[in-house]
Amino acid sequence: MNATLAGDVVRAGKQARERFYDARGYGRPVDGGALELAPVEAAHLLYRGDLDDVDGMDVGEFLASAAVSEVAFFVYKDLRDRGFYLSRPAPTEGNREADVDDRSVDFEVYPRGKGPWDDEVAYHVCVVSERESVAAESLGDCVLAVVDEESEITYLETGRPEVSGTSASEIPPVQGSLLADRVLCWDPPAELYERGFYGQRLDDQDGGDGAVQLSLVEAASLAHEGVLSVDGGADAVRERGREVEGDRFDRRLRVYERLREEGMVPKTGFKFGADFRTYADVESVDDLGHSELLVRVLPADHVFEPRDLALDVRLAHGVRKTMVFALVDDEGVSWVDVERLTP
């Protein structure tokens, strides 16, 4: 059986419709009983030997042509191999012509056992090559299928998590001294560290009391709330933060304050290469439990290299945490989480 390329689709006859659509969920029936296949579907049928050629091209020639994206083919094949039926999203009035590029990377993947004739979608998959960049703002509702240079596929499920906890604490007033890149509180109230989990003891061995060092974000937040007194006030701390970190300091401070408002305790994520790790339910530092999230703060217009995403998500998984990106713009902070998925 053979088929012909017509613009950005491949057309086949009535017999193809019965064999490929009705029986195995390939393509989309069109008027007159024929079948319209996405090029990637045609490539898969060629690969399997179900189609003989498309305009005289065999699978090798078809994949080497501009008609079909090899990375889309690898993902399509992988999902078929895993037992899924999947389609390109149905063209609508708006995107039929204009948004071909948008549509070109997407698959609607049906739950196992379901197909295009059902009304259920398990995953909305967006295909990218490891070399393509991915806008942070495009994440949150899709599964990224990243094809690496050796054609292995990593599926990354993205979502919009609720970020909230039950940590809360009343901290009595505290005095601090501003150093180059932190604030030292030589004689703080015990609640600062023990209940609020602010800062770090200068001497872990000390037991109950002793000096506490605050990071500049912690100090800026506490000074802004009026809890911390420091020469020059909150402004001096923020100014120092900008000196050492530039714009990033303001972004991190906004995310820090937002996390505290939501009942989370953010602590540095440095050892994990992130901005913060967070604890949702802190009552006392003696009973901390496990930090649940790794938070990376980014401007909302950030563009990822897929490799950096893979690195973050892999690391978070290895330490049993969830990777969350805090995207900051003038409107505020929005959260996107990303986890490995095995479809």
Added chain:
Amino acid sequence: MNATLAGDVVRAGKQARERFYDARGYGRPVDGGALELAPVEAAHLLYRGDLDDVDGMDVGEFLASAAVSEVAFFVYKDLRDRGFYLSRPAPTEGNREADVDDRSVDFEVYPRGKGPWDDEVAYHVCVVSERESVAAESLGDCVLAVVDEESEITYLETGRPEVSGTSASEIPPVQGSLLADRVLCWDPPAELYERGFYGQRLDDQDGGDGAVQLSLVEAASLAHEGVLSVDGGADAVRERGREVEGDRFDRRLRVYERLREEGMVPKTGFKFGADFRTYADVESVDDLGHSELLVRVLPADHVFEPRDLALDVRLAHGVRKTMVFALVDDEGVSWVDVERLTP
């Protein structure tokens, strides 16, 4: 007891020499029986209450002054708490005046139980704040002590590893077809994948034979060796690589070829956020074993953010591999490895 600041050192008298140098390895004796302390040593003695003041300053005032770096103090204190004696390197003719900045971040740490009167150094420690950048070329002989914003210290030991293995294979000629971002070999000799561990099978389930996809670095290397025939030859593959990756492709290809020359099999490190993972002793893909290194390819003049270093090293440790940076310049490739250290 008190002391006075004199330029970039702190001076104390003969009694201090006996109490601090002879008994506990602080400072350096100078002519006339007095003691010269590095500011960070004086800060530690103030903190412990062994010195009452330096020019009237208590520990809080001294740390808030420009005389001493707080991050150097945290590292000094941490290493003392761990039972080490340590010194600033002895000033030499050359660096006494000119290289104060260079010396300001360094400690020579003596083996436990040894001190400045012995002739043995366990670690050469370079102190950096998490916000400072670190030149890749400065690594290889030192331990980085990175102080994060919450004053926790991460020690990273850097070295210059031997990178070599015993993998070798003879591959018969193979034909390939150049796609957008890889080369497909529809009918390759079994040795290509099974002995050389080049590429990836299109169908894992296939068993013995079937199409193999090569990454562009693999294909460029094989075409350069005359093993792979492809339209346009090695030049066409390299050209395609530069189109999709720019300069990075040439750097990665040099490292890839160098690794193969050294008897290592490099495969993509994408899932670990690296350029390559490597296998030192491949005889057959059926008996692969564990890949030992994660390799990140960088231009030799690369400058790290400590956080990125921490991320790479943490991830590598989590998957029981060693993180190696391949630094590329016109002279060739040099290797630096980085591992977490608990002193």
